[in-house]
Amino acid sequence: xxxxxxxxxxxxxxxxxxxxxxxxxxxxxxxxxxxxxxxxxxxxxxxxxxxxxxxxxxxxxxxxxxxxxxxxxxxxxxxxxxxxxxxxxxxxxxxxxxxxxxxxxxxxxxxxxxxxxxxxxxxxxxxxxxxxxxxxxxxxxxxxxxxxxxxxxxxxxxxxxxxxxxxxxxxxxxxxxxxxxxxxxxxxxxxxxxxxxxxxxxxxxxxxxxxxxxxxxxxxxxxxxxxxxxxxxxxxxxxxxxxxxxxxxxxxxxxxxxxxxxxxxxxxxxxxxxxxxxxxxxxxxxxxxxxxxxxxxxxxxxxxxxxxxxxxxxxxxxxxxxxxxxxxxxxxxxxxxxxxxxxxxxxxxxxxxxxxxxxxxxxxxxxxxxxxxxxxxxxxxxxxxxxxxxxxxxxxxxxxxxxxxxxxxxxxxxxxxxxxxxxxxxxxxxxxxxxxxxxxxxxxxxxxxxxxx
Amino acid sequence: xxxxxxxxxxxxxxxxxxxxxxxxxxxxxxxxxxxxxxxxxxxxxxxxxxxxxxxxxxxxxxxxxxxxxxxxxxxxxxxxxxxxxxxxxxxxxxxxxxxxxxxxxxxxxxxxxxxxxxxxxxxxxxxxxxxxxxxxxxxxxxxxxxxxxxxxxxxxxxxxxxxxxxxxxxxxxxxxxxxxxxxxxxxxxxxxxxxxxxxxxxxxxxxxxxxxxxxxxxxxxxxxxxxxxxxxxxxxxxxxxxxxxxxxxxxxxxxxxxxxxxxxxxxxxxxxxxxxxxxxxxxxxxxxxxxxxxxxxxxxxxxxxxxxxxxxxxxxxxxxxxxxxxxxxxxxxxxxxxxxxxxxxxxxxxxxxxxxxxxxxxxxxxxxxxxxxxxxxxxxxxxxxxxxxxxxxxxxxxxxxxxxxxxxxxxxxxxxxxxxxx
Numbered sequence: 066x067x068x069x070x071x072x073x074x075x076x077x078x079x080x081x082x083x084x085x086x087x088x089x090x091x092x093x094x095x096x097x098x099x100x101x102x103x104x105x106x107x108x109x110x111x112x113x114x115x116x117x118x119x120x121x122x123x124x125x126x127x128x129x130x131x132x133x134x135x136x137x138x139x140x141x142x143x144x145x146x147x148x149x150x151x152x153x154x155x156x157x158x159x160x161x162x163x164x165x166x167x168x169x170x171x172x173x174x175x176x177x178x179x180x181x182x183x184x185x186x187x188x189x190x191x192x193x194x195x196x197x198x199x200x201x202x203x204x205x206x207x208x209x210x211x212x213x214x215x216x217x218x219x220x221x222x223x224x225x226x227x228x229x230x231x232x233x234x235x236x237x238x239x240x241x242x243x244x245x246x247x248x249x250x251x252x253x254x255x256x257x258x259x260x261x262x263x264x265x266x267x268x269x270x271x272x273x274x275x276x277x278x279x280x281x282x283x284x285x286x287x288x289x290x291x292x293x294x295x296x297x298x299x300x301x302x303x304x305x306x307x308x309x310x311x312x313x314x315x316x317x318x319x320x321x322x323x324x325x326x327x328x329x330x331x332x333x334x335x336x337x338x339x340x341x342x343x344x345x346x347x348x349x350x351x352x353x354x355x356x357x358x359x360x361x362x363x364x365x366x367x368x369x370x371x372x373x374x375x376x377x378x379x380x381x382x383x384x385x386x387x388x389x390x391x392x393x394x395x396x397x398x399x400x401x402x403x404x405x406x407x408x409x410x411x412x413x414x415x416x417x418x419x420x421x422x423x424x425x426x427x428x429x430x431x432x433x434x435x436x437x438x439x440x441x442x443x444x445x446x447x448x449x450x451x452x453x454x455x456x457x458x459x460x461x462x463x464x465x466x467x468x469x470x471x472x473x474x475x476x477x478x479x480x481x482x483x484x485x486x487x488x489x490x491x492x493x494x495x496x497x498x499x500x501x502x503x504x505x506x507x508x509x510x511x512x513x514x515x516x517x518x
Numbered sequence: 519x520x521x522x523x524x525x526x527x528x529x530x531x532x533x534x535x536x537x538x539x540x541x542x543x544x545x546x547x548x549x550x551x552x553x554x555x556x557x558x559x560x561x562x563x564x565x566x567x568x569x570x571x572x573x574x575x576x577x578x579x580x581x582x583x584x585x586x587x588x589x590x591x592x593x594x595x596x597x598x599x600x601x602x603x604x605x606x607x608x609x610x611x612x613x614x615x616x617x618x619x620x621x622x623x624x625x626x627x628x629x630x631x632x633x634x635x636x637x638x639x640x641x642x643x644x645x646x647x648x649x650x651x652x653x654x655x656x657x658x659x660x661x662x663x664x665x666x667x668x669x670x671x672x673x674x675x676x677x678x679x680x681x682x683x684x685x686x687x688x689x690x691x692x693x694x695x696x697x698x699x700x701x702x703x704x705x706x707x708x709x710x711x712x713x714x715x716x717x718x719x720x721x722x723x724x725x726x727x728x729x730x731x732x733x734x735x736x737x738x739x740x741x742x743x744x745x746x747x748x749x750x751x752x753x754x755x756x757x758x759x760x761x762x763x764x765x766x767x768x769x770x771x772x773x774x775x776x777x778x779x780x781x782x783x784x785x786x787x788x789x790x791x792x793x794x795x796x797x798x799x800x801x802x803x804x805x806x807x808x809x810x811x812x813x814x815x816x817x818x819x820x821x822x823x824x825x826x827x828x829x830x831x832x833x834x835x836x837x838x839x840x841x842x843x844x845x846x847x848x849x850x851x852x853x854x855x856x857x858x859x860x861x862x863x864x865x866x867x868x869x870x871x872x873x874x875x876x877x878x879x880x881x882x883x884x885x886x887x888x889x890x891x892x893x894x895x896x897x898x899x900x901x902x903x904x905x906x907x908x909x910x911x912x913x914x915x916x917x918x919x920x921x922x923x924x925x926x927x928x929x930x931x932x933x934x935x936x937x938x939x940x
Contacts, residue, residue: 087853087874087905089814090735091832092793137635255734256792362632362639365591366653438635463639463657502635510734 090497094513095261099282103241103267108227109218110184116434117309117487118286120215121506122264125246126167127218127229130158130177130197131209135502137360137438139209143172143219143230144197153204157196158212164253166221167234180219181212206461210439214446232257232509242266258497258512274490283492283513289348290399292488301491305504307350307357307484310433311403313391314451316426319477323383327416328477330383333376334414335407337369337482344402345483352481355447355470359502361440363467367474367481376414388417392426400430403482432485438503440466444473451479564602567658571640572609574654575627578644581614585623592633593660599631602640633660674863675870675884675899677919677932681711681718687920687929688738689909691748702931703740703750705732708757708767724767728755735794735906741777742912751776754791775801778827779818779858780914785827787816795832805841813837815908817858817869819887828869828887830856838890845890853880855908857917863938864895870917870934872905873898878924880905884936899934908934 102118109123130144144158164172174192181190181199189200199208211217221228232254233246244264248257265282273285277300287295287302296302319325337351350357353367380386391408393400404420407430411418433450437443441458444466448456453476456469473479487504494514499507575584586607590599606629607617620626625646632639637657644652680690685704693699698713699721706726711718738752747765750757756772759765775786776796785804787796790812798812804827812832819826821840829837836847853872860867868884869892875881881898882905906929907920916935923930 087855087872087880088834089794089854135635250792251731253731255731255736258734358632358634360634362592362634362637362657363641363653363655365630365632366641366643440634463637463655467653467655 088496088514090258090510090512091514092258092512093260095263096259096284096495096508096511096513097263097265097276097282098284099265099268099273099276100286101268101270101273105240107235107238107244109215109220109229112216116432117504118266120434120436121504122244123215123218124231124505125233125262125508126231126235127215127220128231129213129215129218130160131212133210133213133438135438137210137440139213142213143177144212147209149208153206153208154201156199156201156205156208157193158199159196161253164230165251166228166230167249168221168223168226168228170221170228172219172221172230176221177219180221181217183220183222184216207439207441207458210437210442213439214436214442233262236261252509254509257509259508262508277490277492280492283495284498285490287488287490288399289485289488290344290346292348292486293346295488295490301493302488303491303498303500304486304488305500306359306502307486308435308502308504309485309487310352310355310431310435310447310481311349311400311483311485312352312355312431312433312451313407313428313480313482314431315428315478323385324387325477326379326383327386328480330376330379330414331389331411331416331418332480333372333379334410334416335480335482336371336410338371340403340406341483344399344406345485348488349483349485352484355473355479355481356435356440356444356466357484360435360438360443361463361466361470363463366467369481371410373414380415386416387427388419389427390421390423391418392421392423392429394430394432395422397430397432400432404430407482430482435484435503441469444470448473453478564598564605564658567638567640567656568602568605568609570656571629571642571654572606572613574656575606575642575644576610576613576615578652578654579615579625579627579646582616582624583618583622584610584615585620585626586610586617586629587620587627588629588631590631592631592638594631594633594638602631603629636660674896674937675882676935676937677882677899677901678935679930679932680918681931682923682928683931684928686736686906686922687931688736688752688907689740689750690918690920690931690933691740691742691912692933693742701740701748703738705736705738705752708740708748708750710765722765724759724765726750726752726755726757726767727769728752729771730754730791733792733794737789737794737907739776739909751789753789753793775799778816780910780912783818783825785816785818787813804839807839807841807844810837810839810844811835814854815856817856817910819858819867819869826887828856828858830854830871836892838887847890847892850892853905855905857908857910858914859884859910859917859934859936860914861936861938863936868895868936870908870919872908875900879903880921882908882919882934896936901932902930 100118102115104114104119106114109127129142131139132142134140143161145161146159148157160174174197177197178190178192191198232249232252234249236247237245246262248260250256270288276282277285292302341347341349341351351369353369354364358364391404393404408418408420433447435443436446445456453473458465489500491498496512496514497510501507588603625644628643630641632641638660640656642654681702688703691701700711702709708724709720710722712721733753741749743749746761747759754771755769756774757767757769759767775788778785778787786801788799790797795812795814798810800808813829815830817828824840827839830852831837836850836852838845855872857870858867859870865886868886870882871885873881873883879901881900883894883898884896885892886895901921903922903924905919905921908917910917916933919932919934921930
């Protein structure tokens with residue numbers, strides 16, 4: 066045994082809430098939020114709803130059996146404990162007692178099982194006494210982490226009505242426009258400090274900033290490329306770790322060995338450093354991998370630096386190259402600029418590429434949110450979003466994760482570009498607002514200074 | 519696998535815990551614990567991951583000339599990284615590798631010490647001749663958090679670390695005796711500990727039962743009693759220990775007022791059962807004053823012919839009540855928590871006040887109030903995080919402060935006392 070001093074190990078500022086000090090939290094008040102996403106449903110199982118915004122809104126009303134802490138470790142949520150049998154195929158989850166849905170009905174194993182069956186039709190889920198049993202076809206060592214995904218939130222469905230167990234309940238819902246939530250007094254985790262949350266949806270970054278300046282919104286989203294400037298103007302900015310992948314996705318598998326090499330040349334030709342510093346103003350990290358290094362620890366094995374010389378050399382070895390078409394989401398201004406730079410980089414390497422608005426492009430710029438702090442679950446979800454077949458993991462080891470990610474990248478279907486942070490501007494009267502490492506909101510401990518009880 | 523902790527339950531009866539007639543005898547000043555001065559070190563054993571990685575590397579390279587480079591991209595210290603490099607070298611040599619310069623090597627191995635959310639990740643990139651790159655990696659658990667030593671505190675306010683816990687500590691009470699005992703109030707239990715073999719050892723844990731969920735920013739207070747061991751006040755819940763030999767704790771829903779000040783002041787106040795403040799209703803009142811604004815905390819300052827009460831109200835004001843007048847001091851910059859302490863210094867009574875230090879941590883300063891004007895009389899005593907509780911102790915000669923360490927997330931309970939400046 067060797068003695069080692071750890072005087073100042075990295076303790077991320079995201080790990081612990083460092084809210085306003087000395088003053089105790091105040092109860093009361095309405096928090097006004099604005100966001101770009103415009104979800105038309107509140108059902109967490111609705112996979113058609115947009116990204117992080119929908120997840121964060123949904124988590125105010127709905128909860129999962131298990132949650133992941135800042136280190137990605139499963140923690141009890143609606144389930145107070147769980148038990149797995151050897152082989153990791155059969156799991157029992159024991160529900161926390163005394164929890165009710167927002168409609169006042171109790172959370173029972175039967176309702177929980179029905180909720181999970183709906184979102185996971187291939188699972189065998191049933192109640193057994195006070196427990197919910199999940200049986201999988203193959204070993205599922207990461208099942209608790211999988212259950213922490215928002216789509217596995219426990220929802221009571223009664224006709225067209227849905228009800229959750231979260232800290233806030235719906236008072237007013239104008240789909241895609243406005244949501245008004247009120248704090249549940251009997252919330253099992255302790256009533257939130259806020260009385261209510263009002264969320265304006267479908268607002269552009271510019272509209273949100275105006276709302277913040279006018280005092281109509283207290284928390285707004287900030288485009289990653291704007292975060293530094295907004296902070297320099299003296300506004301309070303709260304950011305996540307890099308949690309959104311921007312990548313080039315080919316519509317087809319490589320059609321030949323030359324096609325493979327042409328794609329390799331393209332990957333080597335892209336100047337990600339300039340994309341980050343010029344286009345995104347440092348709001349991202351360079352990505353050669355699907356998952357960021359903070360999540361895996363091995364991402365540096367996938368190079369992200371430009372190597373134009375090698376790209377040209379490979380291009381020179383290909384007798385006949387294809388001129389590709391590149392598409393992007395026209396509603397995403399950053400994607401347009403990224404696309405323009407990628408085309409320039411490709412041309413520098415002698416590759417033909419032009420931007421198109423057609424839906425049948427050879428490749429397109431995609432944004433993929435990283436939805437879990439568990440590496441294997443995150444990779445599987447990324448693969449699913451990219452349209453790849455599901456990754457199979459033999460164990461929970463780091464080698465397994467690396468091999469699965471390496472295999473996806475070796476398919477030459479996707480070229481990672483950047484990992485983006487999500488950023489929020491927060492007005493000074495909002496205390497203890499916290500954006501978690503994965504970009505999710507921690508609102509139950511948020512409070513407002515101006516309000517009096 | 520289960521996520522629940524199998525905490526040990528202690529059922530042994532605590533000896534010498536029969537209430538004494540004198541609280542002054544029972545509740546003592548607790549002298550410095552060694553914990554506060556001992557440097558914090560962690561023992562790390564890298565041998566297992568070193569051996570694992572060396573085996574993987576050797577399996578790829580086979581015996582022969584190997585060049586090894588180690589780069590540290592993690593939060594490990596330079597010394598640790600160097601120690602790991604030496605360990606890997608030694609393990610590889612034991613497996614038949616001969617460590618040489620890169621130009622002489624049949625295989626080059628670049629080891630990167632990296633990390634992710636939970637683990638250190640050590641990655642070996644192995645290149646042999648013209649062969650493709652092969653990769654080997656191992657993980658070893660990364661400590662969740664570390665305790666960071668804090669600078670020495672000012673001389674007039676003394677803080678002595680009593681107890682730390684990952685669960686929120688609401689209040690602590692010390693009982694004099696031999697051995698000394700301590701009671702720790704948390705959200706779900708009350709722990710009774712005995713100081714033995716130079717450390718606190720848990721003797722018993724009593725469950726705090728409650729039907730309703732606790733409010734956020736949970737607060738609670740212990741009051742030592744003469745006819746039974748203690749009472750515990752929590753929002754909407756009152757707990758009382760048995761008077762029988764086998765110590766038990768009975769908790770029930772109650773809106774009984776909580777004692778303010780030292781507990782012997784005779785003044786109590788009603789606590790909002792679903793919030794973190796007192797409603798403002800006083801029992802029996804200060805003279806004719808039976809209500810005031812909602813407040814977070816109160817401190818009593820005995821005067822010759824009356825008692826002056828200081829309140830830190832929810833709207834950020836400080837109010838001075840003497841039974842006749844209610845004087846407001848709106849912008850003192852005080853925090854929410856105050857407590858008074860009796861000392862042999864200055865006017866004899868000081869008010870301890872939480873103060874925002876740097877946005878991420880709090881400090882406590884001592885004030886005296888003369889002619890309704892407050893004057894700071896101490897250097898700040900700094901804490902490594904926000905202060906979540908500050909209560910006067912039973913005899914008024916000190917206070918209990920609880921802070922949440924911003925580095926580790928753990929709660930730390932301190933006894934605060936005042937020494938006269940030289």
